[in-house]
Amino acid sequence: MDGHSPKLASIPASDSTVWADASPLLQAACTGLRDGELIHGDNFNLFAAMSALEIMDPKMDSGIVCTYYSIDEAIENGAAPIPISLDSTIDVQRTIDIMDHLLACEAAWHKGHSLAQTVFSCIYLLRLDRTAPHALLHSYCRVIRATCKAVVSVVSDARAHEEEDLFTMTYGLPLNGDGDDKCLSMLNAVEETISRQLRACKAASSKRRLPEVPILMQIWSHYSPTPIWKKDFAKLCCAVYAFHFFHVLACMKRPQGRGLESARKHIASCMTELESILKSADFIRSCFGESYEGDIDDKTTASGREPIGFDAMLNSRLSAPTPPRAIKILSWKKAVQYFVKLLHDLDVICSYPLDPHLESLLRFVVQFQISQPDLVARSHLQLLLVQDGKLYGRDPFFAVITKAAALPEATKNHDIQKNESILQLGMLVMNLLKILCTNAAWQRRKHGKFLQDWRVIYVQLELAFRNEFGEVSSSSNDENICMKIFQHILLWVEEKTYWIAFRFLILGFELELYSTSEYCMVYWYLYAVLTKLAEKTHLKIAVSYDIAKRKGKKKKDSPKDLARESRIPPAVLFLQCYICLAEGLTMILAALRNEISVFQSPGPFNTEQEKFVQHFELLQRACIPDHVSYPSYKESTTHACFSTLAMYNYFKDAQRIAKEVKSSFSNDPDRLAELRKLEQVAEHNSVAQNLICRLGALDPSLKVSFELSHHPFFATVVVKRS
Amino acid sequence: MEAMPEEKAEFEEAEIKYVSYGGEHHLPLIMNLVDQELSEPYSIFTYRYFVYLWPQLSFLAFHKGKCVGTVVCKMGEHRNTFRGYIAMLVVIKPYRGRGIATELVTRSIRMMMESGCEEVTLEAEVTNKGALALYGRLGFIRAKRLFHYYLNGVDAFRLKLLFPPPPRQELSPSLDT
Numbered sequence: 001m002d003g004h005s006p007k008l009a010s011i012p013a014s015d016s017t018v019w020a021d022a023s024p025l026l027q028a029a030c031t032g033l034r035d036g037e038l039i040h041g042d043n044f045n046l047f048a049a050m051s052a053l054e055i056m057d058p059k060m061d062s063g064i065v066c067t068y069y070s071i072d073e074a075i076e077n078g079a080a081p082i083p084i085s086l087d088s089t090i091d092v093q094r095t096i097d098i099m100d101h102l103l104a105c106e107a108a109w110h111k112g113h114s115l116a117q118t119v120f121s122c123i124y125l126l127r128l129d130r131t132a133p134h135a136l137l138h139s140y141c142r143v144i145r146a147t148c149k150a151v152v153s154v155v156s157d158a159r160a161h162e163e164e165d166l167f168t169m170t171y172g173l174p175l176n177g178d179g180d181d182k183c184l185s186m187l188n189a190v191e192e193t194i195s196r197q198l199r200a201c202k203a204a205s206s207k208r209r210l211p212e213v214p215i216l217m218q219i220w221s222h223y224s225p226t227p228i229w230k231k232d233f234a235k236l237c238c239a240v241y242a243f244h245f246f247h248v249l250a251c252m253k254r255p256q257g258r259g260l261e262s263a264r265k266h267i268a269s270c271m272t273e274l275e276s277i278l279k280s281a282d283f284i285r286s287c288f289g290e291s292y293e294g295d296i297d298d299k300t301t302a303s304g305r306e307p308i309g310f311d312a313m314l315n316s317r318l319s320a321p322t323p324p325r326a327i328k329i330l331s332w333k334k335a336v337q338y339f340v341k342l343l344h345d346l347d348v349i350c351s352y353p354l355d356p357h358l359e360s361l362l363r364f365v366v367q368f369q370i371s372q373p374d375l376v377a378r379s380h381l382q383l384l385l386v387q388d389g390k391l392y393g394r395d396p397f398f399a400v401i402t403k404a405a406a407l408p409e410a411t412k413n414h415d416i417q418k419n420e421s422i423l424q425l426g427m428l429v430m431n432l433l434k435i436l437c438t439n440a441a442w443q444r445r446k447h448g449k450f451l452q453d454w455r456v457i458y459v460q461l462e463l464a465f466r467n468e469f470g471e472v473s474s475s476s477n478d479e480n481i482c483m484k485i486f487q488h489i490l491l492w493v494e495e496k497t498y499w500i501a502f503r504f505l506i507l508g509f510e511l512e513l514y515s516t517s518e519y520c521m522v523y524w525y526l527y528a529v530l531t532k533l534a535e536k537t538h539l540k541i542a543v544s545y546d547i548a549k550r551k552g553k554k555k556k557d558s559p560k561d562l563a564r565e566s567r568i569p570p571a572v573l574f575l576q577c578y579i580c581l582a583e584g585l586t587m588i589l590a591a592l593r594n595e596i597s598v599f600q601s602p603g604p605f606n607t608e609q610e611k612f613v614q615h616f617e618l619l620q621r622a623c624i625p626d627h628v629s630y631p632s633y634k635e636s637t638t639h640a641c642f643s644t645l646a647m648y649n650y651f652k653d654a655q656r657i658a659k660e661v662k663s664s665f666s667n668d669p670d671r672l673a674e675l676r677k678l679e680q681v682a683e684h685n686s687v688a689q690n691l692i693c694r695l696g697a698l699d700p701s702l703k704v705s706f707e708l709s710h711h712p713f714f715a716t717v718v719v720k721r722s
Numbered sequence: 723m724e725a726m727p728e729e730k731a732e733f734e735e736a737e738i739k740y741v742s743y744g745g746e747h748h749l750p751l752i753m754n755l756v757d758q759e760l761s762e763p764y765s766i767f768t769y770r771y772f773v774y775l776w777p778q779l780s781f782l783a784f785h786k787g788k789c790v791g792t793v794v795c796k797m798g799e800h801r802n803t804f805r806g807y808i809a810m811l812v813v814i815k816p817y818r819g820r821g822i823a824t825e826l827v828t829r830s831i832r833m834m835m836e837s838g839c840e841e842v843t844l845e846a847e848v849t850n851k852g853a854l855a856l857y858g859r860l861g862f863i864r865a866k867r868l869f870h871y872y873l874n875g876v877d878a879f880r881l882k883l884l885f886p887p888p889p890r891q892e893l894s895p896s897l898d899t
Contacts, residue, residue, distance in 0.1 A: 035746065038767055050771040055763040112870045327874075383868075441867040441877070511867040512848070513879070517857055604862025605831060610884040611863050 039702075066313040071126050080123035080309035082130050084137070090376045094308055095137055098124065099238040100332050101307040102144055103299040107335035109148075110342070110376055112167070113327045116315035119148055136239060143242045144176060149175045150249040151376055158379035158437070162212040167375060173315070237280060241273035245339075245515060248346060252380055256393040260350040260384075267347045274336055276300075298331050339375075345377035349384060354392050358404040358429070361385070365436045366503075367670050370712075375439075382437035386430055397426035405492035406544030407485060414483055421460040424651065425493065426451060432500070444507040447500050448618040454497040455622040461490055491543060495536035500625045501529045504541050509713040512614075516706050519715065520589035521612050524633050525619070526713075527582035534575040534623045541569045559700040561666075570664035573672070577678055581685075582652030583716045585706075588689055588717060590640035595697055646693040651686035655679055681711045688717035731816040734783055740829060743773050743780035751782060751789040759812045772796055772809055777831055779806070781817050781826050783813070790817045808844040811853075816828035824856055831860065832882055835885055839897040842883040847876050857881050 010153040013019050033040050038049035068074035084098075085091040102122060109118040124131050124141055131138040152175065156168045247266040251259030279304035301307055312327070330338065348368060357360055385392030391400050399412035416422055428450065465486040506525050508514050514522050568576070593600050600608070610689065612630045613620075620629070658679045665671040688704075695702060703722045706715035743752075754771055772794045773780050784792035791813035797806040808830065813823045831842055845868065846853040854864075862881040871878035 035770070046767070046771040048775055049767040050765070053767055055765055112875055316748040334866050441869040472738060513864040515864070517865065584743060601859060601861075604828065604857060605835065606861040606884060608885055610861070610886055614863050614865060614882060614884050 009127060011669060066311075066316070068311060068314060071123060071314055072369065074123055074311055074314060075127065075130075079311060080127075080130075080131060082124075083570075084134065084308070093303065093305070095134075097301040097303055097305050098122070098137065098309055099140055099242075100301040100303075101310060103238070104330050104332050104335040105310075106144070106148070107338040108327065109153075109167070110338065110374055111330065112375075115148065115152075115167075115170055116173060117312045117327055117331065119144065120315055121310045121312040123311060123314070123416060126174065126314070128174065137569065140239050140242060143179050143239075143246050145175060147242065147246045147249065148658050150179075150246065150253070154249065154383060155375060155379045156255065158382040159434075163268075229609075237273045237276040241270055241494040244269040244273065246345075248343070252346065252350065252384070255387060257354055257384055260352075260367045263706075264347060264350045267343050267350065271340065274340055278336060297333050300329050300332050300335075302332055342374060342377055345373040345381060349377065353385075356391070356395055358400050360459065361433075361497040361671070362436070362499075365433070369436070369440070372440075375486040376440065378437045378439070382434055385433050385437070389430065391433075397429050398422065401425065401429060401489065401492070402485070405485075405488040405542065407488050411481070411485055414481065414485060416482060419464065420471070421457060421464055422489075425457050425461070425489070428457060432496075440507055440510055442638075444504055444511060447507070451497065451500060451504065451618055451624060454493065454500060455624065458490065458493045458497065461486065465490065488543060489541050491536065495533065495540050497534055497622075497624060498529055498533035501613050501619055501622075502526070502533055504619070505529060506713040508615075509708060515601070517599045518585055518615065519706055520593060520599065520637060521608070521615065521633055523582045523586040523589065524636060525616055525628070527579060527586055528625050528628050529619075530575055530579045530582055534572050534579060537575060538569065538572045541571065546571070556594070570661050573657055573661040573664075577654050577661065577675075577682075578714075580650045580654035580657065581678065581681060584654065584682075584685060584689070585715060585717075586637065587640050587645055587650065588685070588692070589706075590637035591642055591645045592692070594638070594697070595641055598704065642693045642696050645689060649686055649689060651682045651689060654682040655686065658682065674711075677711045681714045681716050684710070684718075686718045688719050691719050692717075725876075729816050730819075731785070731790075733817075733820075737785055738790070738825070740781050740786045740825060741784065742829075743777040743782065746776075748782055752780070752792045752794065753787060753791050755812045755814065756810050757793075759814065760810065769794070778837075779830050781829050783817075783822050783826055783873045785817065790814050790816050791826055793823075795830050795834070796820060797834055797837060803840050804838055806831070806837075806839040806842040808842065820835075824859070825855070827860065830881065840885060842885075844881050845871065845878045846881055847872060847878055849876060854879070854881075858885075860894060 005684075028041075038052060039043070068077065074080065083091065102119065104118060105118040108711065109115050120126060122141075124137060125145060128138070128141050131141055152168050152170055152513065201642065244266045248263050248270060251263035251266060253259065283301055299305075345368075355364070365381070365385075369378075373381075380708065390396055396412070396417075399698045400665040402411040402414075404410075417426075429448075431450065435443055435450070438446065465483075468486070469480075469483050495680070505522065508522065589599055592598050602608075609630050611631065658675050662672065662675055665675065692702070692704065701721050703720050705718045707718055708714075709716050709718075741748075749766075749769060752773070753764075753766065756764065756769075759777040776796045779797065781793050782789055792810070793812075794810040795806060795808050797804065799805075808827065811823055811827060813826075824832070826846065834842055842862075844857070844859065844862075844866075848854075858881065862883045864879040864884040866880040868878040868880060870876070
């Protein structure tokens with residue numbers, strides 16, 4: 001900089017202003033600023049300086065280069081032409097490409113990217129009114145907008161998305177559109193017109209009897225219409241699919257599950273359209289095929305062409321409070337697969353018979369989560385389960401708890417539900433259901449946190465019970481209903497607490513939180529929790545059988561009843577199978593560690609005890625179970641060796657129990673499937689154990705590994721020669 | 723970070739010199755390494771924040787005068803725990819697989835331990851097998867899984883190392899519960 005006043009013709013000095021040389025001032029500031037200071041100020045420290053700058057954030061990084069700096073600029077430069085093309089063939093091609101790409105964007109959004117960078121990267125959607133002259137594109141965009149709004153609403157209400165909060169960020173985006181539902185009836189009319197035309201074609205064509213498939217599919221496979229007709233067909237499928245998908249969401253939103261049956265019909269229609277869309281893809285490619293580079297499977301459109309009318313950077317200031325990295329929109333094929341899975345998951349939800357029995361519901365939710373449903377599906381499930389503070393919006397949680405605790409039907413009206421602890425218990429159950437609908441990582445953390453609350457509730461209830469009734473033995477014949485309620489609920493709370501602890505531990509396997517060197521302690525702790533869970537479950541069932549017996553007013557027990565009473569209930573046997581496997585795995589791991597020093601990892605900074613403390617901190621804090629600690633773990637496993645291992649085969653026990661209990665679950669395909677897996681694990685491990693006992697210490701070339709190949713949390717022991 | 727390099731550098735492990743952050747002259751070396759190898763773009767103020775406030779926790783590895791690796795950390799109070807945090811760890815590709823990263827991290831952790839930290843933590847991508855193995859060997863456990871932690875949709879593990887309690891605390895265990 002020189003000392004002369006700069007000559008800036010565009011900003012002349014006026015009467016009240018004058019140009020002055022600021023160089024000395026800047027020089028003084030440079031001297032005053034210390035190294036690393038962004039701003040020289042009392043409260044602006046290094047942390048503030050670091051946090052103030054976010055590289056690539058367009059709100060503060062003005063150097064970010066974009067093609068267009070505003071939507072208007074993009075439109076002025078022809079980025080989203082209306083009409084799309086005067087050539088009707090090109091118009092159709094490009095419309096289909098836009099629809100395909102929007103589907104891919106929608107899937108990318110569902111998968112965790114921001115709405116602004118995905119669906120609303122579509123310039124046509126950002127200025128929807130412009131598309132009015134193009135009837136189909138206009139209707140399609142309006143349905144997409146309405147669908148996005150519906151999905152955001154469901155996910156926000158469910159609040160199952162704490163870790164996925166990019167999803168609901170919509171500030172600045174034009175999500176609201178009056179009369180979007182009117183376009184639905186327009187689409188409906190278009191579908192009916194074309195369906196009528198196609199039916200007429202069908203009547204005129206082959207006289208062969210066609211299998212019962214939707215009319216559009218029939219025409220597709222058996223009639224050879226002109227290429228122009230097939231283009232319309234492809235367009236139509238996209239639009240009709242969008243129309244039905246919107247209706248799925250609308251039906252599922254109806255309270256107390258009233259719209260579930262209608263939703264299923266729309267889901268079926270969506271699946272049909274998706275199938276047609278997939279089929280039409282090959283045709284589109286061959287008919288309008290251009291040469292493309294790279295793998296067609298990676299493209300976001302069926303044709304392989306880049307769509308017009310999209311710019312992900314236009315909304316960069318609205319994307320998220322993080323730098324807008326270039327995200328990869330899902331390929332069109334993957335997008336369709338995503339929606340097929342989503343629709344399948346929604347269908348499972350819609351088919352659920354709203355069972356008032358909590359235990360069945362818990363099993364259903366756990367089973368549902370095995371296929372790893374995405375956020376949208378899980379949010380829908382959560383909203384179905386918990387509405388207006390009631391189960392399915394219809395059953396108060398106290399009634400649900402009394403039913404689950406095997407109390408008589410009339411108990412649900414008892415005044416005890418106003419008790420503070422009972423109210424809190426209802427909240428805990430409600431929260432449990434919500435937690436079970438979140439993703440596995442979040443779920444595990446919440447389970448861990450809430451264990452303490454379940455323990456506290458138990459203690460509070462027990463205290464209240466003692467205050468009311470003093471020390472009463474559990475086998476008392478007192479008919480006092482209040483005492484009975486307390487007893488049953490206490491038992492039920494304990495059982496549920498151990499169930500949550502069990503879920504906490506096994507989710508660790510799914511999330512890959514345990515290294516093999518930690519498996520021994522994990523299986524040992526799992527064994528301890530399962531033992532308690534089985535005990536409480538058995539007690540609970542015994543008490544409920546007692547109630548049933550009294551209800552039946554049987555004067556004399558028949559031999560059959562006595563036999564049934566002394567038999568271990570199948571649910572408990574199932575848990576005993578788990579217990580045997582956990583014990584077997586603990587012992588085999590301990591023996592391997594003690595004999596040949598594998599699966600231990602002494603680090604330079606800490607010991608196994610610190611790892612134990614960290615993994616089980618939340619369980620220990622809640623005393624679940626009591627009297628379980630690192631010293632007791634060491635005591636149980638220190639003396640394990642190959643010779644003690646050879647003396648008892650827990651895996652054989654597990655195999656036997658699994659076989660025995662199968663017949664009790666003949667109507668439960670999920671449990672049968674799991675029993676088969678447990679049998680496989682038990683069988684493999686039994687063989688492996690025998691091998692290790694015979695050869696383990698002698699053969700250094702034997703390599704043992706633990707793989708979750710047959711069961712999600714019980715490892716299979718694999719023995720190989722290296 | 724522990725991926726097999728295409729071109730390995732030839733060196734003896736004893737030739738690697740490890741130094742603690744010594745001043746402004748080290749800053750551009752650290753910045754260049756991290757900018758080159760890691761995907762996160764940091765401003766110079768981010769680097770200054772770490773090395774100015776906790777110079778004793780950052781280390782550089784040199785081979786024949788060339789900076790080949792660095793670790794940048796901090797420590798502080800976090801929810802009633804005095805905790806160390808490993809912010810950046812880089813070793814350039816030709817020098818990987820030879821224990822340099824392990825040595826850098828070990829020095830930093832030792833310093834944290836001596837400074838009274840109760841635990842050390844960091845995040846790592848679930849797909850970063852090298853980092854997970856490195857930290858696993860040092861005694862870290864995978865405490866949590868963070869869903870879609872990184873913007874590319876990849877999950878992260880929160881890794882934590884708990885130091886054993888210092889001897890004098892064991893005298894009165896009942897007071898701690």
